Amino acid sequence: MTDSVEAEGHGYAAARLHLLTEEGRSGPPRRAALATLTDRWLAGLATEAARETGTTGWALVAVGGYGRGELSPRSDLDLLLLHDSPQPVAPLADRLWYPVWDLGLALDHSVRTPEEARKTAADDLKVQLGLLDARHVAGDAALTSALRSTVLADWRNQAPKRLPELREMCAERAERQGELSYLLEPDLKEARGGLRDATALRAVAASWLADAPREGLEEARTRLLDTRDALHLVTGRATDRLALQEQDQIAEALDLPDADALLRQVYEAARRISYASDVTWREVARVLRARESRPRRRGLLGRGRTPSSQTAAERVPLAEGVVEQEGEAVLALAARPERDPVLPLRAAAAAAQAGLPLSLHAVRRLAAAARPLPVPWPAEAREQLLTLLGAGESAVPVWEALEAEGLVTRLIPDWERVRCRPQRNAVHRFTVDRHLVEAAVQASGLTRRVGRPDLLLTAALLHDIGKGWPGDHSEAGEVIARDVAARIGFGAADAETLALLVRHHLLLIDTATRRDLDDPETVRTVAEAVRDTSTLELLAALTEADALATGPAAWSTWRASLLADLVERVAGALDTGDLPDSADREPTAEEERLAIEAARTRGPVLALHARAEPEPEGDAQDEALGVELLLAVPDRPGLLAHAAGVLALHRLTVRAADLRAVDPVGEGPVALLSWRVSAEYGALPEAARLRADLARAFDGSLDIEARLAEREAAYPRRRGVVPPPPRVTIAPGHTSQTATVLEVRAHDAPGLLHRIGLALTATAVTVRSARISTLGANAVDAFYLVGKDGDPLPPARAAEVAHQVEAALR
Known part of the structure; x- marks a missing residue:
């Protein structure tokens, strides 16, 4: 030199x-x-x-x-x-x-x-x-x-060839390095959502084939670069790994209060890049599919297809104001988010249930135009939130899309304190907010175990909400959960149950693993805390969902066996009470009038009423949703299946129902069905048309199965969510002294109640009464059955009926 x-x-x-x-x-x-x-x-x-x-x-x-x-x-x-x-x-x-x-x-x-x-x-x-x-x-x-x-x-x-290679390279790197937005010691460059992904987005833009959502993207990339600069200066090394022992110094170099604040900024940046990557790669895939299909499309158009008819065929309805188009859930052309405050939740729920991403344009339009929900929320909003949470894994990308545009914190302001909050515990694999969503995902697979899946899903979403506040997070979370429950429209009793679940979400696992279960005081203490078996089953399911969402080290066969042992002992110490039998309720004056008219005319008689607002102290399961439909019809085999099938044909979703038999004029039993229904796409059918179809169904001139099959064929749906399998059980003998109680817990779907009715008809049992409820995406139904002699079914016969119904639903 x-x-x-x-x-x-x-x-x-x-x-x-x-x-x-x-x-x-x-x-x-x-x-x-x-x-x-x-x-x-x-x-x-x-x-x-x-x-x-x-x-x-x-x-x-x-x-x-x-x-x-x-x-x-x-x-x-x-x-x-x-x-x-x-x-x-x-x-x-x-x-x-x-x-x-x-x-x-x-x-x-x-x-x-x-x-x-x-x-x-x-x-x-x-x-x-x-x-x-x-x-x-x-x-x-x-x-x-x-x-x-x-x-x-x-x-x-070369973009059509090179971009799929680049996407595969990004996916392989993410598999090796993990998610930057959740790691305690992330690699700022290589992990998913890091600087490599930001560079990949620049490359996609340079291809002119697609572009990333630019809002906030450059700020996110700059934040990661600034953090890497500080990392290099603090360590004196060319490293991209943000090690725990150096995070406080790096936070100080960046004028941040502590390492938690540093990680939260890094996580926010990584989420912005990850979300932009997801949206961009979907757009790349869409463009490439369109290019590949151009010759085929020209051929179709040449055989008489018009562009307008082709476009219309690609828009499949998902919910009111929401359609599927090109593999995404988008807003319908007639959707008006400025007039429909529930639309963001309805769109999110529909997307998650269909297993589709929510389009970027839809989310941004909802964020910009949707009116705030009233407080407390209307019942439909709460139901849509529960449907979203109950969708399982497919709820995660939809939730992330809502969060990226600020909709989650707008819906639940307390979410802001846990958003991107790191967990200083190596057992946890996610940030606090992502852990809560993952707990709801895990809870969605446990909803068949509990009578109130709506409370389970909500408790899973809120159980660690107190981690954004000082002090014991369970105590802080109890207060927050009670407030959030009231905000989203749960009644006072349900709000207290949710608060109790959040307050004691660690009680069962801590007791099972740290206390002597043979000590009567152990069981007594837990029993006093949980109060009843309904809360106990919720708390047990929440405990498992929380552990599964935490990470592999938090759940094992040994822990599961200890928890099951404790739950069994506590259940034995609690007074279970009776399941309410809807046959005990006297008919109202209007129900009696309809029953008399049905008995005299020997045909169906119905009345439609808009529901009244729920009482402020009422619980969620007692609220009427949509419209109340009262139906009286002379009792006959298959009545429940026929009536439910007609409602499904008219796109009416059954949210709750009671069925019982009365004999108003001594001329034979009349079935009274009190339905609470909502229209799938907003428009209710005319009462006359509904009555005519019911009459045809009962006289056998309406082929319900064929009509339902035609509708499914006309609107094919993608596979979407794979829900937990249905569970059909016989309630304990003390539940009712006069009937066998069959409990069905299943994923709600069009025609579900019709299929249950057909299965029960096939078993030749009599449905004396029924209690139907739909909680989010879950149906929780109880049917009071008797044999030909009018008595409860023998145990073996009851088990056989349960098996047949479950087999039919599977």
Whole structure:
């Protein structure tokens, strides 16, 4: 090395050190200044070396992060020496690389002709990505410009092939490195949602095939770069791993109060990049599918298909105001979010139940236009939230879409304190908010075990909500859960149950693993806390969902057996009470009038009423939803199946129902059915049409099965959510002294009650009365059965009926 080169190197090193330690200089300005300083030094070095070696036809090109002008303190210098000269360029390269190495700087270098660079890019996706950010530093600028133009043209021409490769590369890296937004010691560059993914989004945009949602994306990338700068300066190493022992120092360097604040900022940035990646890759897939199908579409149009009819065929209704289009849930053309405050939740629930992503345009329109929900929420809003939570895994991306646009904290303001909050516990694999959503996902698979799946799902979503406050999170969460329950429209009794579940969500597992279960005091203490078996079964399911959502170390066969033992002992110590038998209730004056008219006319008689608002102290399961339909019809075999089938044909969703028999005029029993229904797409049928179809169903002239099958064929649905299997059980003998109580817990779906009715008819039992309720996406139904002699079924016969009904539903 000549004295002048050495002196220039020392000057560069001193200026670099001053820049890195200068007060008030950080972030993008420092990275840009460091890149400019390095450009000047390398340009002088290269120009002098070319003069001394007599080399012509060369260019020094910065690529990758250096090409973007983003040099962190310990970043590699990614350099390409480009040449088209016949003379050797090795002497020039040596005079460039050795001074860089002598200063201890990391160097990633290559020497290529334009043709070699282009061929290498075609063979190596990583090289091609680096060249997309090529920037001229020194030498022949025309060489650099020509290479940039060629590489960009190749990238755009090869995008249909290259972008799927890039997506696969991103997915493999995410599988290895995990989610940046949940890791306690994340890799800022390689983990999903990190700097590599941000670079991939730039590459997609450069293809002109699709683009990422830009709002907040640059700020997120800048935040991660700033954090990496601080990491490099604190550790003195070229690392991207945010280790626990260094987080407090890095937080201080970034003027943040503590390591939790640092991680929360990092998580927020990573989520923004992850969400943008999800949206962008969906758009890429959509565009590529459209390109592949163009010849086929032209052929179809040539055979008489019109563009308008083709577009219409692609829009499949999902819910009122929501349709499926091109693999996403989007708002219907007639949807008016400014007039429909429940639409955000309805759209989210419909998307999750169908296993579809909620489109970016839909979420942003909802965030911008939807009116706030009244407090307390209307019953439909709460039902849609429960339907969303009950969708299982497919609820997660939909929830993340709502959260990305600020809709979650608008719906539940207390969510803000747990959003992106890290968990300082290696057992936990998620942040607090993501853990709560995951707990709801796990709870959705346990809803068949409990009589109130709505309370289970809500408790799962709220059980750690107190972690955003100082003190014991269970105590703080109890207060918050009570307030949130009231906000979303639960009655006072349900709100107290939810508060109790949140307050004691650790009670069962802590007691089962830390106390002597043979000590009567242990069982007595738990029994006093949970109060009744209904709450006990909810708490047991919540405990399991919480553990499964935490991570593999939190749940095991041993823990499950201890919990089951404790629950069995506590259940034995509690007074279970009786399940209410709807046959005990006297008919109202209107019900009696309808029953008398049905007995005299021997045909169906019905009345439709808009529901009254629920009483403020009422519980959720007692609220009427939509419209109340009263139906009286002479009792006959298959009545329940026929009536439920007609309602399904008219797209009426049964939210709750009571069935019982009366004999108002001594001429034989009349079945009274009190339905609470809501219209699937908003429009209620005319009472006359409904009555006519009921009459046809009862006289056998309406083929309900065929009509339902035709409707399903006309509106094919994707697979969507795979719910837990149905569970059909016989309630304990003390539940009713006059009937056998069959309990059905299943995923609600059009025609479900019709199928249950058909299965019961096939068993030749008599449904004396029934209590039907739909909680979110879950049906929880009780049927009071008697045999031909009017008595409860013998145990063996009851078990056989339960097995047959469950088999029919599966």
